[in-house]
Amino acid sequence: MAVSVESRNLVSAPDGGSREELVVNVGPSHPSTHGVGRVIVHLDGDIVVKAEPVIGYLHRGIEKMAENRTYLQVVPLTDRLDYVGSMYANWAYCRAVERLAGIAVPERAEYLRVIVCELQRIASHMMGIGASAADTGAFTFFIYAFDQRERIIELFERLCGARLTYNYVRPGGVSFDAPQGWTQDVLAFTKAFRAAAADLDRLFFGNVIARGRMKGIGVLSADDAVAWGASGPTARASGVNWDLRKHDPYSVYPRMDFDVVVGERGDAYDRGRCRLLECVESCRIIDQAISQMHPGPVRTEGLPRLLQPRPGEAYDHIESARGSLGVYLVSDGSVRPYRMHVRSPAFCNLALLPLLAEGHTLSDLVVVLGSLDPVFGEVDR
Amino acid sequence: MAVTRQQDKATVPDRTPTSVRLAISATDDFSPGLKGFAERVRSLVVGLGITARRSVSRPVTLKYPAEKVELSPRWRGALRLTGVLGREDVALIEGPASDYNGLIDDLYRHDRLPPCVGNCPANVDARGQSFLLADDRAAEAYELVRARNILPGVLGRICHHPCESACKRTYYDEPIAIRPLHRVAFERYAEHRAERVAPLPVTREERIAIIGSGPSGLAAAFDLMHAGFEVHVYEKEHAAGGALLSGVPAYRLPRDVLATEIADLQTMGMKLLTGVRIGTDVPIDHLIGEYDAVLIAAGLQVSRMLPVPGSDAQGIWGALDFLKAGNWKGGCGVKGRRVLVIGGGNVAVDCARVALRCGAAQVTLSSLESMDELPAHPWEIEEALDEGVIAMCSYGPKEVLVENGRVAGMRLQSCLSVFDAQGRFAPVFAEEFTDVPADVIVFAIGQAPQLAELVSGSDLVLTERGLLPVDGALMTTQVPGVFACGEVVTGPGSAIASVASGHEAATSIIRYLDGRSLSEGRVYRPVPVYPRYQPATLTGVEPARRRTVMPMAKGADRARDFRQVELGFTHLEGLAEAARCLRCASEVCVGCTFCARTCPDYAITVERIDDPGHRSVTRYDLDLSKCCFCGLCAEQCPTGALRHTGQYELSFYHRDFAVFDRHEMVRSPEGSRATGADCRGCGDAR
Amino acid sequence: MSAAASFGWGALYGLGASLVIAVAALFGVWAERKVAARIQMRYGPLEAGPFGLLQTLADTIKLVLKEDVTPNSADVPVFRIMPFLVFVPCAAALVVVPFAAGWTPFGIEAGALFFLAVPGMSVLGILLAGWSSRNTYASIGGVRAAAQMVSYELPRSLSVLALCLLAGSLDPGVIRAEWSWWWLPLMAIGFVVYFIASIAELNRGPFDLPEAESELVAGYFADYSGIRWAIFMMAEYGGLVAASLFGAGVFFGGGFGLPGPVGAVVFVALAVAMTICMVWAKWTFPRLRPDQLMSFAWKVLTPMALGQLALVGLVLPWL
Amino acid sequence: MTPDEMAALLERITAHNPRLHPLFSLEFGDAVVGVERAELFATAADLRDAGFDRLGMVTAVDRDEVFVLVYRLHSRSLSAAIFLKTLVPRDDAWVASLVELWPAALWQEREVFDLFGIHFEGHPDLRRILLPDDFVGHPLRKDYDDPRLIRRPDYI
Structure with a gap:
């Protein structure tokens, strides 16, 4: 991880002479690395010749920690993977546990999971495109996006008492049922959000400067997206029609009518706009889920205090805001997981940075990085 | 999970993953030339317009402290x-019998009703018992329990302990041994009995007659005596106890325990008139005239018989008669003979075990239900099997084989299933027959009341099926001033349920004699539903956390006589077990x-x-x-x-x-530690 | 005037300008925070003083008391002095603002030239501030700033030059006195160029590349803290106020040539409006990329300014 | 994917490729095939040509004497996913790198190298990725010990 950085490198140029490369060390404490990412950038003039991400600054060894905890105690850990969208890791982990232990989930719990995860998708994308816009200097857009995110977080707080690390989705269901009037407020939110999304679209994605900054920047071809294991909006913006909610439908998603937002060019602009338009699709899903939901239990009754699945292994994945988030669990029949591995979409997407940033300027580097929407809690685990 | 996923696929039309929206395309680009220039300028103006509009809208943040932050109702702090x-004691659940339901209901509404108490039909404060016993206050514990279940020593041996099935400790490791703790309390009470059991003052003029001295009758008598009434209990047998005496075998309930506790009641002032058969010795009308209220707690007296061919042969017994004979006479003519018990309930298991103790050569228990579905309590079945009872499950009785007017055996038919998909009783039989040789056949397939004689000459009218029409909630009959409780009302049930109905009847009688409406403002017992937990995993549980194991007599030894099977806890075991209680809620x-x-x-x-x-x-x-x-x-x-x-x-x-x-x-009331334990006025979540 | 007297007057004006600019910066910072907050649906400063007016003062006190950090590897004397080198030209620009028709505090005939040239000197300070920090980001920021300020100097000067042609004088006071209403449509393009170029000259969004927070952390003043950092900020806001006042003075003839107190009020109102518009633009738009910035300056603004000059040149013979 | 479909898929894959053998039952809903370590690369290449265009996950499990390397392959055209597993002896922990087939393996193999100490032959840039370069040991190995690690007590 640690790399000593000479600030100036003398490199022999292809024409036989030599040119001076400026090495800029972006991060790990830098405003636009979205946490504690670090990129070692080799600049030739203002052009990036090599961008090498250095990660691990937020490595907490969650996979190792999970081996020392009971199945339930791991849930708070998964909150801290993707701290912008804790619900996803909660859910992916719980799905794996449920598969491993053969736990059925009440229908209402599945609907609540879908609702919170779609809300979480909006919240996460608001963070993603907001921060990405702030990287280009549009700070007010960031605030507007965060305003929407804040509304969702307030809804979450009412739901489960936490604003960031929800610990909401649990093996066998969810921790709390929706409080009185919550679903109405969610519907009111989706209604208001559609109007706000149109504003956000015009304010930033219609803006001439923003288009100039993002169009044609960090173009990812569809083939590369597949080969490099990109997923989520990052892959879809390149025209890869791949959404687990449609293509490996889980939970109650098969009952939902929604579109997959797919881009054409795979540049930073497409990735950002894909996220914004996905939020509107999420609103559709939420509205449908609320209309389909019936009262009932939200957690499987009578689960034992300590889950003790039989030996075996299970993998389950969900479509998180960043892509397909998978959890691979191995049980040896004890009360603790033998091994837990998180297939982190942010990790796989971030690996694309050297490919995408090369040949652009330093200013574009932050745009490319922002458009990949990395969350370092999940990258580093 | 895989299951739900398949259901999703099956029941819901799968939307094809083809609905794709090409969201971003070249049309997003600005037009070339001057038009494009105008579009570009327009995009800037639109942006300025959006920010301007937002700048005149109401801010989303709050002017603190002028505008108070409204915290969401459910939030997690320290x-x-x-x-x-x-520092603090666990609150005991105590109250006069007539208001007890209200107390329980209030606790339940405030989420402060422990599951053991909520699940007990009589709402015995098991939590308080454990608390007092762990504190070595056995006498108080006994009296606390007695206030609700009247006969702690008895029920401490025979109760089917719904409290333990609801015990929250099941979720953590193993349930508390609540029933054996009743017994501990009873045994420890022996040293205090002389000083603590005293006649209750009679403060009311009204007198009440109770017909039957079974658990429900005694419970009603207990409550009524505490309310200050004079209570007379009529019993047709020569000793009190009702079904506890005649129906419960002595290896489960020693006679002296029952006698001690009934004697306690008598010391308190209950007047017991044994050997009086109401209806024949004394007409019930006489009682109605003599007393201010009459309570019929006569119970179920006759066994139901199966109308199969040959059921009138010699050697056919009804379960109650068989148990009575076995219990009192120590033998019912089965010594060295083969006994077949028909039925799968607790009474059937009792019959089988009594038959063993009476010296039967071989005891077979035949039930319609399969082993897993048997209505008898699993621990009873296990103990019976330990003692050598042979179980033949999933067989229905077809015909009694008779030889010379005597029973020779029984033809049984295989039963495929007992209940249909809706859970109704609808047995399905296979055409397979098995003959079981037997000398004695005991039908333990249910009991019925026998009230015709009792009510003769009164205004009380029985239904066609011989039942007394009773309001199940208020325990009233057609005649004002005559009440009924126990199995007459509830049908065959557990002893603790009978006790509970006795409490209800007593409440009705008190209200009746006070001249109050029976139903107005009356709180009925809440029926809480507690989650059924899967048994917790016990790997790695420290021995100190485990439930104390009840010492038992060895299976082969105990089956020979009527000595107690369960040997009881020692003093220390009792203390340790009581200390395990989590004192829920x-x-x-x-x-x-x-x-x-x-x-x-x-x-x-x-x-x-x-x-x-x-x-x-x-x-x-x-x-x-x-x-x-x-x-x-x-x-x-x-x-x-x-x-x-x-x-x-x-x-x-x-x-x-x-x-x-x-x-x-121990902090001052206005303490304001970070954890806010005593902080007031900041809108605590609760 | 003797050299000594001239020096004395200069010092006095300098002191006055510094005070004015300090107050203007306080106000400018407050205005920016308030406007930005309203745009972002917040309240902005509320607590210190009425409407939070004293918030900036409180911040200044905090900044004065903060530790003044100098990086180990910095070129210490240069590093220390550069904030003042940036501040002084910005403050100096204020002395040629036409506060009344025909009057500027420091009455020199080439006042317009002074206004355009002297603040331009601060590019040196910025470049050296970035360089002396010995920090890659600061260096890049300094170099960007130099390129940007030099580029935008041109359209800005050309747009003012057109005015000078119209008024026939380089003295802003004279320009204000000569102003008449038909200059407004005639000089519309010139004003737009002046406005945009001023924003770029002041390194403010959407042209704040030298200090682009998301790319260069804080650009040329990344390593400054405490009072030195505050002086950079004062220079920026002082420049903002000066550019607004000057623009209102010369492009709008003070308060549309209105006489007396009405004119003064309209003049200040126009300057405030310009300041707010600059803030509004900053908080609405994303930031340009360096190459886009350059091409904008040379391919859009400079031709526009030249066009304006040509337009004025066409009109001039008929005056 | 239903279990039937998955069984059919397994059948189809293994029928054409003698190197593959179905490893585990489908009780947890995943199709798993195993391959000898030496044949991993060739098999993976075959699978990629057969339509498994996506390498979803690379990870390992420490099973005392061996490491089980787990690859999750995904095919959009078949709309199917399988687990490819291979065993790597603990004292001779190397395996062929799949970076040439899927660049997605670039970082994921580095991660496995970092946390398990399994060498990927042919990987262009096999360095630690999550842990500092001077870190000693491979923490996801079961025998990794660190005095700072707190072992939870057995009672829970």
Whole structure:
């Protein structure tokens, strides 16, 4: 991880002479690395010749920690993977546990999971495109996006008492049922959000400067997206029609009518706009889920205090805001997981940075990085 | 999960993954030339317009402190601990019988009803019993239990303990042995009996007659005596006890235990008139005229018989007669003979075990239900099998094989299933027959009341099926002033359910004699539903946490005579078992340590003294700097003592090491520690 | 005037300008925070003083008391002195603002030239501030600033030059006195160029590349803290106020040539409006990329300014 | 994917490729095939040509004497996913790198190298990725010991 950085490198140029490369060390404490990412950038003039991400600054060894905890105690850990969208890791982990232990989930719990995860998708994308816009200097857009995110977080707080690390989705269901009037407020939110999304679209994605900054920047071809294991909006913006909610439908998603937002060019602009338009699709899903939901239990009754699945292994994945988030669990029949591995979409997407940033300027580097929407809690685990 | 997923596929039309929206395309680009220039300028103006519009809208932030922050109703702050064992006692659930339902209902509404109490038909305060017993206050424990279940010594041996099935400790490791603790309390009460059992003052003029001295009759008598009435109990046999005496075998309930507890009631003032058969010796009308209220608690007297061919042959017994004979006469002519018991309930198991003890050569239990579906309690079946009873499950009786007017055996038919898909009784038989040789056949397939003689000459009218029409909630009959309770009302049931109906009848009688409306303002017993937990995994559970095992007589030895099967706890075992109680819903930390065990971040340490006979929490450390606010500990807390405060912000300002040790825990009422344990007026979440 | 007297007057004006600019900066910072907050649906400063007016003062006190950090590897004397080198030209620009028709505090005939040239000197300070920090980001920021300020100097000067042609004088006071209403439509393009170029000249969004927070952390003043950092800020806001006042003075003839107190009020109102518009633009738009910035300056603004000059040149013979 | 479909898929894959053998039952809902370590690369290449265009996950499990390397392959055209597993002896922990087939393996193999110490032959840039370069040991190995690690007590 640690790399000593000479600030100036003398490199022999292809024409036989030599040119001076400026090495800029972006991060790990830098405003636009979205946490504690670090990129070692080799600049030739203002052009990036090599961008090498250095990660691990937020490595907490969650996979190792999970081996020392009971199945339930791991849930708070998964909150801290993707701290912008804790619900996803909660859910992916719980799905794996449920598969491993053969736990059925009440229908209402599945609907609540879908609702919170779609809300979480909006919240996460608001963070993603907001921060990405702030990287280009549009700070007010960031605030507007965060305003929407804040509304969702307030809804979450009412739901489960936490604003960031929800610990909401649990093996066998969810921790709390929706409080009185919550679903109405969610519907009111989706209604208001559609109007706000149109504003956000015009304010930033219609803006001439923003288009100039993002169009044609960090173009990812569809083939590369597949080969490099990109997923989520990052892959879809390149025209890869791949959404687990449609293509490996889980939970109650098969009952939902929604579109997959797919881009054409795979540049930073497409990735950002894909996220914004996905939020509107999420609103559709939420509205449908609320209309389909019936009262009932939200957690499987009578689960034992300590889950003790039989030996075996299970993998389950969900479509998180960043892509397909998978959890691979191995049980040896004890009360603790033998091994837990998180297939982190942010990790796989971030690996694309050297490919995408090369040949652009330093200013574009932050745009490319922002458009990949990395969350370092999940990258580093 | 795989299951639900398949259901999704099956029941819901799968939407094809082809609905794709090409959201971003070249049309997003600006037009070339001057038009494009105009579009570009327009995009800037539109942006300025949006920000301008937003700038005149109402700010979304708040003017603090002019505008108060409205916190969401459900939010998680730092942890707080309300009560601590050693400083605060667990509240006992006590009250006059006529208001007891109201008390229970109130607790239930406030989420403070422990599951053991809620699940008991008579709402015996098992939590209070454990608390007092662990404190070595056996006499108080006995009296607390007796206030509701009247005969703790008896029910401590024979009760089917619904309390234990609901015990929250099942979720953690194993349930508390509540029933054996009744017995412990009874045994320890022997030394206090002389000084603590005294006649109750008679404060009312009205007199009440109770017909039948079974559990329900005695329960009603107990309540009525405490209300100050004079109570006369009529019993047709020569000793009191009803079904407890005639139906319960002595190996489960020694006669002297029952006699002691009935004697206690008599000391309190209950007048017992044995050998009086109402209806023949004394007409019931006489009682109605003589007494201000009459309670019929006669129970079920006759066994139901199967109308199969040959059921009138010699050697056919009804279960009640068989048990009575076995219990009282010590033998019913089965010595050395083969006995076949038909039925799968508890009475059938009792018959089988009595037959063994009477010296039967071979006892077979034949039931319609399969082994898993048997209505008898699993522990009873297990004990019976231990003793050598042969079980033939999934067989229906077809025909009694008769030789010379005597029973020679029985033809049984295989039964495929007993209940249909809706759970109704609808047996399906296969055309397979098995002949079982037997000399004696006992039908234990149910009991019925026999009331015709009892009510003759009164205004009471029986239904066609011989039942007394009774309002099941108020326990009234057609005749004012005549009430009924027990199995007459409820049908065959458990002893504790009979006791519960006795309490209800007593409440009705008190209201009736007070001249109040029977139903107005009356609170009925809430029927709480508690989650049924899968048994917890016991790997790694320390021995001290395990349930005390009831010592039992060896299977082969005990089947020979009517000595007790369960040998009872010792004093120390009783103390230790009582100390295991988690004192659910008491809001007093009992140092169960489950919060510390479940904490993912080692933020909680609980230290306690946990000796038998002495139990208190000495130290409760909560390291808030480690706390991750997952809430698992508060979720685990059985007592509700540990929960989240409302002070979400405070939890971050005060992320320090909060130690509640015993002296510090006794804080002034206006204390304002970070954990907000005593903070008032800040809108606590509860 | 003797050299000594001239020096004395200069010092006095300098002191006055510094005070004015300090107050203007306080106000400018407050205005920016308030406007930005309203745009972002917040309240902005509320607590210190009425409407939070004293918030900036409180911040200044905090900044004065903060530790003044100098990086180990910095070129210490240069590093220390550069904030003042940036501040002084910005403050100096204020002395040629036409506060009344025919009057500027420091009455020199080439006042317009002074206004355009002297603040331009601060590019040196910025470049050296970035360089002396010995920090890659600061260096890049300094170099960007130099390129940007030099580029935008041109359209800005050309747009003012057109005015000078119209008024026939380089003295802003004279320009203000000569102003008449038909200059408004005639000089519309010139004003737009002046406005945009001023924003770029002041390194403010959407042209704040030298200090682009998301790319260069804080650009040329990344390593400054405490009072030195505050002086950079004062220079920026002082420049903002000066550019607004000057623009209102010369492009709008003070308060549309209105006489007396009405004119003064309209003049200040126009300047405030310009300041707010600059803030509004900053908080609405994303930031340009360096190459886009350059091409904008040379391919859009400069031709526009030249066009304006040509337009004025066409009109001039008929005056 | 239903279990039937999955069984059919397994059948189809293994029928054409003698190197593959179905490893585990489908009780947890995943199709798993195993391959000898030496044949991993060739098999993976075959699978990629057969339509498994996506390498979803690379990870390992420490099973005392061996490491089980787990690859999750995904095919959009078949709309199917399988687990490819291979065993790597603990004292001779190397395996062929799949970076040439899927660049997605670039970082994921580095991660496995970092946390398990399994060498990927042919990987262009096999360095630690999550842990500092001077870190000693491979923490996800079961025998990794660190005095700072707190073992939870057995009672829970």
